[in-house]
Amino acid sequence: MTVESVTYNRITSPRNLINVGVFTAVYFVVLFAGGMLGILNPVMVLLGALAGTVVNAMVCMLYVAKTRALGAYTLLGLVIGLLMVATGHAWVTPILSTGLGLLADLITRAGGYTRTSTNALGFAVFSVWCVGPVLPVLWGSEEYFADMARRMGQDYADTFRELATPAVIGGWVVLVFLVAFGCALVGVRVLHKHFERAGVA
Template sequence: MNVGVFAALYFVVVFGTGMLGIIAPWVMFLGYGLGILLNGIVIALYVSRTPKFGALALIGLVNGLLFWATGHPWFTPILAPLLGLAGDAILAARRRDGLSAKRFPLAYAVMSLWYMVPLLPIVLDPAGYWTYVDETMGADYSRRMQELFQGWVLPAWAVAVFILGLLGGLLGVRATRRHFERSGLA
């Protein structure tokens, strides 16, 4: 039950903040950055309520399937749970001593790297990707996005996602300890 509830919360935050990208291509980075930070709280509470190995992989699988169903690449439901599994491996030593302020931010940052997956077609199939953006968002949006996505943008965004994941993880630990543990929710 926790998986379904928290996967839905996670999806709503990611999708809702990602929709800011409709405004302009560069705004997508702000929206996703905000989503990564906010979901640090969601995932920290989820991990504290579901202290089982594989919990992050399940969130990755459910959300990977949801994002694939909404038009993202077919490999999203494969890579998202694998990154979640890597996060689970980082958390494995933490299971006995509660939500670890040291391990959780790193695990969440690794899991958050799935944000790169929808952008991989820019490298793997650029013609197909830009045709898709052209058809779904319009030629002007596609042109502005192509101008934005220079060779350095994806590696820089990967580093930013990781750093935002660390910050979101720290925020999640702090919020969980400050608000959810005191109220008995964590």
């Protein structure tokens, strides 16, 4: 299928609004499950986000295939960002997740929602939003770690302080991007092989 032959949909159609609700819920459940690994150890905060990215690659590839509409990632990012703030994370998170969602929308639309490279790149760009909750480390670390100590204990906060250096956070963002891109490539192939044949996508 060529980019020119793709039929674009409206994100505000009833069907797509349902898709936004369903896939946002699934995305958040996967994200929450990965985030829960952080209870075990501060290192798992970062590894849990990576695990969630791996699973959500397939979720988002199916989401893009089902909606094929500008605004899909933007709405996903907005809702997820607001949910993160509601669960105690940094205020900057919805700004970052919504902005990257818009950029991901533009990338996937440029490929007509069918080009493997742009679908994978859109997801990879969007996935970088997960740095939002830890960004306060860069400008308000004392308050951030004091709050973490109240919630998780002083030892946990001290360990995370040693881990969450700007260099580590920067490297982690790059790793998230690469893992997201690679998993999305696999997700597109799985989508073509199984879901499209079954008429799901």
